[in-house]
Amino acid sequence: xxxxxxxxxxxxxxxxxxxxxxxxxxxxxxxxxxxxxxxxxxxxxxxxxxxxxxxxxxxxxxxxxxxxxxxxxxxxxxxxxxxxxxxxxxxxxxxxxxxxxxxxxxxxxxxxxxxxxxxxxxxxxxxxxxxxxxxxxxxxxxxxxxxxxxxxxxxxxxxxxxxxxxxxxxxxxxxxxxxxxxxxxxxxxxxxxxxxxxxxxxxxxxxxxxxxxxxxxxxxxxxxxxxxxxxxxxxxxxxxxxxxxxxxxxxxxxxxxxxxxxxxxxxxxxxxxxxxxxxxxxxxxxxxxxxxxxxxxxxxxxxxxxxxxxxxxxxxxxxxxxxxxxxxxxxxxxxxxxxxxxxxxxxxxxxxxxxxxxxxxxxxxxxxxxxxxxxxxxxxxxxxxxxxxxxxxxxxxxxxxxxxxxxxxxxxxxxxxxxxxxxxxxxxxxxxxxxxxxxxx
Amino acid sequence: xxxxxxxxxxxxxxxxxxxxxxxxxxxxxxxxxxxxxxxxxxxxxxxxxxxxxxxxxxxxxxxxxxxxxxxxxxxxxxxxxxxxxxxxxxxxxxxxxxxxxxxxxxxxxxxxxxxxxxxxxxxxxxxxxxxxxxxxxxxxxxxxxxxxxxxxxxxxxxxxxxxxxxxxxxxxxxxxxxxxxxxxxxxxxxxxxxxxxxxxxxxxxxxxxxxxxxxxxxxxxxxxxxxxxxxxxxxxxxxxxxxxxxxxxxxxxxxxxxxxxxxxxxxxxxxxxxxxxxxxxxxxxxxxxxxxxxxxxxxxxxxxxxxxxxxxxxxxxxxxxxxxxxxxxxxxxxxxxxxxxxxxxxxxxxxxxxxxxxxxxxxxxxxxxxxxxxxxxxxxxxxxxxxxxxxxxxxxxxxxxxxxxxxxxxxxxxxxxxxxxxxxxxxxxxxxxxxxxxxxx
Numbered sequence: 001x002x003x004x005x006x007x008x009x010x011x012x013x014x015x016x017x018x019x020x021x022x023x024x025x026x027x028x029x030x031x032x033x034x035x036x037x038x039x040x041x042x043x044x045x046x047x048x049x050x051x052x053x054x055x056x057x058x059x060x061x062x063x064x065x066x067x068x069x070x071x072x073x074x075x076x077x078x079x080x081x082x083x084x085x086x087x088x089x090x091x092x093x094x095x096x097x098x099x100x101x102x103x104x105x106x107x108x109x110x111x112x113x114x115x116x117x118x119x120x121x122x123x124x125x126x127x128x129x130x131x132x133x134x135x136x137x138x139x140x141x142x143x144x145x146x147x148x149x150x151x152x153x154x155x156x157x158x159x160x161x162x163x164x165x166x167x168x169x170x171x172x173x174x175x176x177x178x179x180x181x182x183x184x185x186x187x188x189x190x191x192x193x194x195x196x197x198x199x200x201x202x203x204x205x206x207x208x209x210x211x212x213x214x215x216x217x218x219x220x221x222x223x224x225x226x227x228x229x230x231x232x233x234x235x236x237x238x239x240x241x242x243x244x245x246x247x248x249x250x251x252x253x254x255x256x257x258x259x260x261x262x263x264x265x266x267x268x269x270x271x272x273x274x275x276x277x278x279x280x281x282x283x284x285x286x287x288x289x290x291x292x293x294x295x296x297x298x299x300x301x302x303x304x305x306x307x308x309x310x311x312x313x314x315x316x317x318x319x320x321x322x323x324x325x326x327x328x329x330x331x332x333x334x335x336x337x338x339x340x341x342x343x344x345x346x347x348x349x350x351x352x353x354x355x356x357x358x359x360x361x362x363x364x365x366x367x368x369x370x371x372x373x374x375x376x377x378x379x380x381x382x383x384x385x386x387x388x389x390x391x392x393x394x395x396x397x398x399x400x401x402x403x404x405x406x407x408x409x410x411x412x413x414x415x416x417x418x419x420x421x422x423x424x425x426x427x428x429x430x431x432x433x434x435x436x437x438x439x440x441x
Numbered sequence: 442x443x444x445x446x447x448x449x450x451x452x453x454x455x456x457x458x459x460x461x462x463x464x465x466x467x468x469x470x471x472x473x474x475x476x477x478x479x480x481x482x483x484x485x486x487x488x489x490x491x492x493x494x495x496x497x498x499x500x501x502x503x504x505x506x507x508x509x510x511x512x513x514x515x516x517x518x519x520x521x522x523x524x525x526x527x528x529x530x531x532x533x534x535x536x537x538x539x540x541x542x543x544x545x546x547x548x549x550x551x552x553x554x555x556x557x558x559x560x561x562x563x564x565x566x567x568x569x570x571x572x573x574x575x576x577x578x579x580x581x582x583x584x585x586x587x588x589x590x591x592x593x594x595x596x597x598x599x600x601x602x603x604x605x606x607x608x609x610x611x612x613x614x615x616x617x618x619x620x621x622x623x624x625x626x627x628x629x630x631x632x633x634x635x636x637x638x639x640x641x642x643x644x645x646x647x648x649x650x651x652x653x654x655x656x657x658x659x660x661x662x663x664x665x666x667x668x669x670x671x672x673x674x675x676x677x678x679x680x681x682x683x684x685x686x687x688x689x690x691x692x693x694x695x696x697x698x699x700x701x702x703x704x705x706x707x708x709x710x711x712x713x714x715x716x717x718x719x720x721x722x723x724x725x726x727x728x729x730x731x732x733x734x735x736x737x738x739x740x741x742x743x744x745x746x747x748x749x750x751x752x753x754x755x756x757x758x759x760x761x762x763x764x765x766x767x768x769x770x771x772x773x774x775x776x777x778x779x780x781x782x783x784x785x786x787x788x789x790x791x792x793x794x795x796x797x798x799x800x801x802x803x804x805x806x807x808x809x810x811x812x813x814x815x816x817x818x819x820x821x822x823x824x825x826x827x828x829x830x831x832x833x834x835x836x837x838x839x840x841x842x843x844x845x846x847x848x849x850x851x852x853x854x855x856x857x858x859x860x861x862x863x864x865x866x867x868x869x870x871x872x873x874x875x876x877x878x879x880x881x882x
Contacts, residue, residue: 001746021535028543030556030735031742033532042535046528064530066750077525080756084518087487088725089505091474094462094483102469115471119593120561120727121751127594152560152749153568154596163746279750284529286561286727286751294471301472305442305604308593309507309720310562310727315521 002380002404003387005035013039015055036398037391046071049415051396059394062411062423068255068280069326070414076283076322083318091118091312098312101321106291108262110270115297118312119288122251122278123151129274129290130155130214132300133245139209140172143199143244147178147402149221150214150249159214162221172208174199178222179231182359182370188227193234200242212273213239213246217264218253223401224368224408226258226267226361233269245273252366255280256327256413259337259364267363280413282319286310332413336364339420343367343409346424356382356435365415368400369407376438379405389430395423443821443845444828446476454480456496477839478832487512490856492837500835503852503864509696509721510767511855517724517763524759532559532753539753542762547732549703551711556738559753560729563692563719564592570715570731571596571655573741574686580650581613584640584685588619588843590662591655591690600655603662613649615640619663620672623800623811629668634675641683653714654680654687658705659694664842665809665849667699667708667802674710686714693807696721697768697854700778700805708804721854723760727751773854777805780861784808784850787865797823797876806856809841810848817879820846830871836864 007026014022021042025033041059045052048070051059061071069076083097091098102116119125134140142159144150149162157163158170169175176199179192200210217232219225236246253264254277265272274296278288288311300306310316327333344362347369351357358372358379371382380403387399387407398408411419448467455463462483466474482500486493489511492500502512510517524538532539543557560566575581583600585591590603598604599611610616617640620633641651658673660666677687694705695718706713715737719729729752741747751757768774785803788810792798799813799820812823821844828840828848839849852860 025540031739036533040535081522092477094481099466131595153594166744284754298472303607
């Protein structure tokens with residue numbers, strides 16, 4: 001985690017009350033719960049793309065995708081309240097709202113993806129998707145990208161090289177370079193497809209067979225590579241030709257974030273077999289989804305038992321329904337496209353005069369700014385300083401990539417033109433400051 | 442699933458509106474989503490231990506543990522609404538409520554279990570617990586009971602023999618008989634401990650080592666075996682002597698259900714290493730917990746990365762806090778003890794005159810009634826008929842056990858003396874009817 005708070009570092013930057021809370025937190029949650037930023041943010045209130053801390057300071061949130069329709073969205077709150085005052089039980093009773101939401105949700109996917117399974121997280125959804133792919137193909141092998149992250153379960157830890165070398169990959173996992181448009185240029189999609197074919201061949205050579213390509217359709221943790229529309233189409237096709245299934249991990253790119261299309265894979269090709277989502281679906285209430293063809297879903301169900309107690313609970317479904325309502329009524333896909341283009345344009349202008357910026361890329365409201373390795377510091381060090389300096393100006397972002405060298409700008413979908421102006425104004429000032437300070441860590 | 446609805450069976454028992462909903466449901470959710478009962482229940486409203494269907498019929502809920510503090514609990518609804526109108530973000534910002542809840546929650550556990558990790562389900566919690574046990578011991582082997590169920594992830598599917606032979610167990614899993622007090626009598630605890638020792642030895646003999654005993658502390662899916670307090674103490678001790686960790690799966694028995702103690706393991710011994718929970722914690726909002734010693738939690742965190750986006754989200758925490766408030770303010774542990782004793786006493790009386798009832802056992806509001814194998818039908822067949830006949834009288838229960846032969850009576854914790862009277866009155870009538878009809882399937 002690039003911008004991890006170091007508990008040994010100067011907590012004196014925090015208020016006395018926050019220091020006490022930090023101590024209490026550590027005593028019950030412990031080291032497994034790192035905080036963001038050198039100076040952690042104590043969040044008490046939110047609205048739209050704004051957050052406020054315990055001292056009343058306002059922050060511009062250019063990072064969080066879970067509150068896709070804005071922090072503390074009143075429509076989400078009211079929908080959940082109403083449902084909780086009626087009933088909130090599981091899917092082994094008949095219930096209208098989960099069916100109605102499933103119908104609407106599936107209608108946002110291409111024809112053929114006609115069944116949905118509800119879980120409580122993207123992790124639970126990816127875990128099931130991999131199991132179904134392995135069952136369907138009778139093969140074990142799964143291909144992921146070099147810095148991929150797909151979730152927290154044991155199955156997915158072994159499919160998530162981003163976790164680092166201490167968390168081993170499964171023997172049946174093969175890792176390939178992401179389609180890095182910055183380094184590979186226009187051949188990135190072809191190189192990626194060739195890598196998938198080679199990995200499939202290697203898996204077969206080891207007697208493991210090829211079950212699936214599991215891929216985040218904007219390569220978030222690899223460094224954010226939207227590419228031109230179609231970038232991933234060749235790899236999807238190669239996967240299927242090699243006998244594998246394509247699983248599109250839409251946890252980060254999905255639900256309209258990329259602008260224009262609802263799902264990241266749709267920018268490239270409809271030729272996928274399963275799509276998963278989670279984070280942005282329900283205003284922070286836990287939910288995950290796996291969308292797949294009837295043939296896969298019902299076939300799997302004939303030989304396996306799957307029940308998820310909370311999956312599809314009416315409260316999470318009420319929240320998810322309100323989120324879809326907001327996306328439609330407020331034209332948030334269109335906003336993602338327009339505001340994203342505004343941000344991308346301005347950040348590209350700013351980068352042109354910046355010796356420490358190597359590349360600016362994005363689709364909709366998901367933008368990556370690759371910091372340059374210079375004589376003085378590598379890209380990761382510049383990125384850490386940018387993230388910290390922006391936080392000091394109360395603008396929240398993070399960083400990703402194999403060296404943490406790519407600024408990750410992924411605001412709520414309600415981020416509007418004024419927010420974008422404010423963001424780029426502060427960004428330009430902070431970039432100038434960081435550059436001028438030079439390499440003084 | 443004992444009381445699974447067969448879509449090929451007479452849906453004419455349903456209203457025209459429910460038949461339409463059933464068709465719509467099947468078209469989007471499919472076979473992976475079975476319904477309870479020969480005649481599924483279309484739930485639209487709940488309150489306390491009551492549910493109502495779309496036609497206004499009232500049901501007595503003697504099955505659901507997720508709504509521990511009652512269906513549609515207004516305190517839970519209001520707590521969630523309030524939180525959702527403030528902010529609902531993740532644990533990488535400082536937040537007071539998750540710390541305060543963690544403190545209260547840990548205080549319900551014995552000393553030494555002083556860290557909590559929040560997940561979105563019991564499955565995610567068990568998945569992490571097994572990973573931590575294997576990391577800590579450097580061994581792979583895990584022992585579970587013969588009809589155990591521990592969750593939905595791939596890791597846990599392979600630890601859940603209840604799923605049936607088509608879902609294979611991991612090679613490093615050993616299965617032992619549950620401490621079946623009905624069949625093994627007073628030696629059940631000793632026999633169980635000896636089986637755990639033998640399994641540990643076998644795991645070592647195979648070079649796998651012994652990492653953990655993972656056990657539901659009332660053996661819910663094995664057939665509900667509360668036993669005398671202390672029943673599991675010997676197996677806990679044996680596990681530790683053999684170098685393994687004891688993981689208490691409290692998803693079903695936990696949070697005061699067994700009366701008197703908050704957690705099922707406490708009836709037997711505090712000598713455990715980790716405890717997990719999920720279902721009853723937050724009024725149906727997804728949540729899971731793993732409680733463990735600082736040494737395990739912080740040690741694991743030093744070598745592994747774990748982050749759960751929704752785990753510990755303030756909305757689920759607000760619901761969980763309201764649930765704890767209700768349990769304390771309404772003395773629901775005491776209610777579980779008293780009402781449970783009333784139910785158990787009356788069901789035992791009824792059983793004395795019943796040739797198709799073999800055993801009645803329970804702790805607090807978790808009661809199992811083992812149906813007898815008779816000349817005409819096995820226990821599973823009697824149990825299925827009891828569950829269906831009770832549903833026709835609008836009383837909801839289910840059945841468990843290796844042959845589905847044990848009636849599972851596990852009502853919300855707010856189930857009171859009047860509910861218990863109503864339940865046992867209907868139960869006595871239904872039992873007499875089913876007996877009198879004889880074996881006419």
